[in-house]
Amino acid sequence: MIRVAIADDQQLIRDGFGLILRTQPDIHVAAEAADGRQFLDAVRRDPRIDVALVDIRMPVLDGLQATRELAAxxxxxAVIVVTTFDDDAYVLDAIASGARGFLLKRCSAADLVAAVRTVAAGEAVLSAEVTGAVLDRVRATGPATRVDLAVHQLTPRETDVLALIGAGLNNTEIAERLYLSMSTVKTHVTNVLAKTGSRDRVGAAILAIQAGLTP
Amino acid sequence: MIRVAIADDQQLIRDGFGLILRTQPDIHVAAEAADGRQFLDAVRRDPRIDVALVDIRMPVLDGLQATRELAAxxxxxAVIVVTTFDDDAYVLDAIASGARGFLLKRCSAADLVAAVRTVAAGEAVLSAEVTGAVLDRVRATGPATRVDLAVHQLTPRETDVLALIGAGLNNTEIAERLYLSMSTVKTHVTNVLAKTGSRDRVGAAILAIQAGLTP
DNA sequence: GACCGGCCAGTACCTGGGTACCAGATCGGG
DNA sequence: CCCGATCTGGTACCCAGGTACTGGCCGGTC
Known part of the structure; x- marks a missing residue:
């Protein structure tokens, strides 16, 4: 069962989305909100919501700002920003804000349902019309580095360890900082080296710096 | 014996500087030039010149450009840029071009002689009137990091080693790359760690990256 | 000439880093 | 409920990294 929240200031849109989603037996519309503040309150009240459909243009608190505050x-x-074609320029901002999907309102009902399922499964989704802009940005920022590919498959704890390696700490200090035994630290370090393809902690430290894990 | 070259398009200035410097028994005026191109030719002809007094405003090739080409x-x-008060805004450019001194022409004869001796001894000298601009720049670029203080006192060879540490190479690879024995590499590494205040090569690698030794 | 600093090199030694392998606890999802 | 992933911890082992000390060679300065 996928629990969905809908945040849009237009009653008609909320009703339309609700009708479409309620045709699916495994999807439940758990909350609706007419502005960003209501939306955040609803999420706080019901921690079991899986997916949120959020419009950018909303009173009180716009959709992008609400998405950013969601991180706390x-x-x-997971947020799918659903907005009009006029707002497609916001796609990069939406992604930067933490959205995991970006849909245009002129998409089909099937697209909407598919997007909800995709995002609920942990994937990401983009309307075809805006993927061009995203790819342009990716091209502008250069090809994917080994950093991007490797760091994201680390577990949270391994990421912690990698960040401390990048700060120049040795295993003893990492153990103290994270309240772990030396053995555990060594295990994490070994896993980090394997996953990042680094030969030793020096390479891992360089990787951590390039990935921006160190301030 | 300090050998000095004078580059200025005004005959009067060259003569005046020459008269002042020749009063000193340990200073020899080895060359004079009226433009930047002549100056570079003179330096190439006589490799024993220790200090060059260079005006900014010169025909053919200005003093700053000539200073930059000197690096090759x-x-x-060592270059002391000697120029009029009107050109004091160039002090940052002069330093960036590699000048080791910046004097205004309205300084005293004693100042000029002292500046030549100072620069010949490997120090740097600034006219009091322009130190403010330099300090402003220093303030704007933030306080000196441990990087600045430490890296510059490394020998050329030690700098090579530090750069390779920053690239993630281990001692064996550094030895191969620099055609050295493992023992020598270890010696250099130990010296680098001592001079940079790093505990191990991880800290040195971080330092190397922050210092921009790695591309 | 003596002296000094940088560079190169060697030996001997110890410690921390890294690997291999194992195992219990927890937890979310099918 | 079991499965897999994650986090935690342990033991045993090897080796690269780092230290300490020594010495020769070279180029410059005093």
Whole structure:
């Protein structure tokens, strides 16, 4: 069962999305909100919401700002920004804000349902019309580095360890900082080296710096 | 014996500087030039010149450009840019071009002689009137890091080693790359760690990256 | 000439880094 | 409920990294 929240200031849109989603037996519309503040309150009240459909243009608090504030809430839902074609320039901002999907309102009902399922499964989704802009940005920022590919498959704890390696700490200091035994630290370090393809902690430290894990 | 070259398009200035410097028994005026191109030719002809007094405003090739091209010449002299008060805004450019001194022409004869001796001894000298601009720049670029203080006191060879550490190479690879024995590499590494205040090569690698030794 | 600093090199030694392998605890999902 | 992933911890082992000390060679200065 996928629990969905809908945040849009237009009653008609909320009703339309609700009708479409309720045709699916495994999707439940758990909350609706008419502005960003209501939306955040609803998410805080119901921590079981999996996916949120969020419009950019909303009173009180716009959709992008609301998405950013969502990061501070535990068990925050994955956000699909659903907006009009006029707002397609916001796609990069939406991604930067933490959205995991970007849909245009002129998409089909099937697209909407598919997007909800995709995002609920942990994937990401983009409307075809805006993928060009995203690819342009990716091209502008250069090809994917080994950093991008490797760092994201680390577990949270391994990421912690990698960040400390990048700060120049040795295993003893990492153990003290994270309240772990030396053995555990060594295990994490070994896993980090394997996953990042680094030969030793020096390479891992360089990787950590390039990935921006160190301030 | 300090050998000095004078580059200025005004005959009067060259003569005046020459008269002042020749009063000193340990200073020899070895060359004079009326433009930047002549100056570079003179330096190439006589590799024993220690100090060059260079005006900014010169025909053919200005003093700053000439100073920059000097870097490509082996045994290049240390440059003191000597210019009018109107050109004091160039002090940062002069330093960036590699000048080791910046004097205003309205300084005293004693100042000029002292500046030549100072620069010949490997120090740097600034006219009091322009130190403010330099300090402003220093403030704007932030306080000196441990990087600045430490890296510059490394020998050329030690700098090579540090750069390779920053690239993630281990001692064996550094030895191969520099055609050295493992023992020598270890010696250099130990010296680098001591001079940079790093505990191990990880810290040195971080330092190397922050210092821009790695591309 | 003596002296000094940089560079290169060697030996001997110890410690921390890294690997291999194993195992219990927890937890979310099918 | 079991499965897999994650986090934690342990033991045993090897080796690269780093230290300490020594010495020769060269180029410059005093």
């Amino acid at each position: 809430i535990p068990h925050a839902p | 010449i082996p045994h290049a002299p």
